[in-house]
Amino acid sequence: MTVPTTPDLEPVDHFRDRARHWLANNLAPAPPNQHGEADKSEASWQRAKQVQRVLYDGGFAGICFPREYGGLGLTPEHQRAFSEESRAYEMPLALNIPTLTICAATILDTGSETQKRTHLPAVLRGEELLVQFLSEPRGGSDLAGLTTRAERRGDTWVLNGAKIWSSGAYAADYGLCLARTDWKVPKHAGLTMFLVPVRAPGVTVARITQVDGSREFCQEFFDDVVLPDDAVLGEVNGGWETAKRQLLHERSAVGGASPYASGAQAHSGRDVSGLAELARRTGQWHDPRVREDIGEARALNMVHDQLITRVTGGIAAGALDPAAGSMVRLFSARNSWLQADMAVRIAGSAAATGSGADDAGTGQAGQDYLMRQAWSLAGGSTEMARNIISERVLGMPREAAADRDLPFDQVECGR
Ligand SMILES: Cc1cc2nc3c(=O)[nH]c(=O)nc-3n(C[C@H](O)[C@H](O)[C@H](O)COP(=O)(O)OP(=O)(O)OC[C@H]3O[C@@H](n4cnc5c(N)ncnc54)[C@H](O)[C@@H]3O)c2cc1C
Incomplete structure (x- = not known):
């Protein structure tokens, strides 16, 4: 994915320092479970829009969007630095998927000048949500x-x-x-x-x-x-060309690799603090089996981060086909599953009997487990990701499709 940039870029370290200072002075601490599944109540949408506006007014919205459309025109490294610094603060995570990372990114790639100038600044100001x-x-x-x-x-x-x-x-x-x-x-x-x-x-x-x-x-x-x-x-x-860009951004976003997010990704199998907190609250912090699970989760998160760096770098350098984003998306689904399973192992039977709001967080582990399967469907299923990797990255033969070259009105599809 090519992210447009401007020639005179602020050094990443300088940007990070500036962001750290600004965040401490302008944003509230992250609410509990911010890095779990994003809250999507009416009030939380309004709040996310407000926080996005605070980012915009403070000069930290749309880090990788071009300046002419309301962004900062900086690089994915600047975005990564900001995401790391902002993890401890309240962020408008609900706007990441699909508004910022998928839909706005697709408008940026395929929209007319009028569409870009109309929709992108409105999205970055927190005034417009996309689906x-x-x-x-x-x-x-x-x-x-x-x-x-x-x-x-x-x-x-x-x-x-x-x-x-x-x-x-x-x-x-x-x-x-x-x-x-x-x-x-x-x-x-x-x-x-x-x-x-x-x-x-x-x-x-x-x-x-x-x-x-x-x-x-x-x-x-x-x-x-x-x-x-x-x-x-x-x-x-030419809608398939637009859809291909959109699916590319979707796979990148769902895999946690999009440079267009406002802060860390909404669903993060990439933070073990939830598992660690669950272990502490249920008195299992010193249990060797639980510690082994948390260690494994931490290791997988590190692999996930390095896979993102390698794949996004490979795509940007032209060494990998953009379809390689499916590798991150596939790994992300497997990682989310493993960590949802681990949380249920730590919570034990209380995962089924606790409520989402219980003190120990065991009910939340059960709630999250119910969404486990979603990670193998969202952004295209894991089976489709495997098809894409085999056909477009590894160059294996294409899956047979009887309808590929037929006029659509001759295809048997139960219309
Ligand atoms: C959390 C979440 C958010 C979503 N958000 C959106 C959204 O905002 N907008 C939107 O439009 N959609 C959204 N979706 C829908 C998502 O894109 C679809 O669920 C996904 O594309 C699969 O389509 P399907 O559910 O109809 O399954 P189907 O296409 O009916 O597939 C059923 C099963 O068959 C398998 N399968 C199908 N074809 C093949 C094949 N050729 N080879 C091997 N296996 C195959 C699939 O992998 C799957 O396991 C979302 C889904 C989830 C879980």
């Missing part, structure tokens, strides 16, 4: 096989169909929505990406209650939603 409208009820892995359609009517587009599993759509302002605009060409060639206002007439957002009680996921229905021409992100029928 991904990609997955559909009939499946998310075969993204190019989607059936939400946009038809040309006069000077406008008319959108019909349904999307699902959209994280945080109920709080968002715009969705990046991939739709079919030509049915007579093979599936990848007839798609267009649109920037859809979530509150436009004809858009219905329904929240989905998950097994852990959270209501972050949504399903959307589009009924004759009228969109202007300038809602197209990228080229008409």
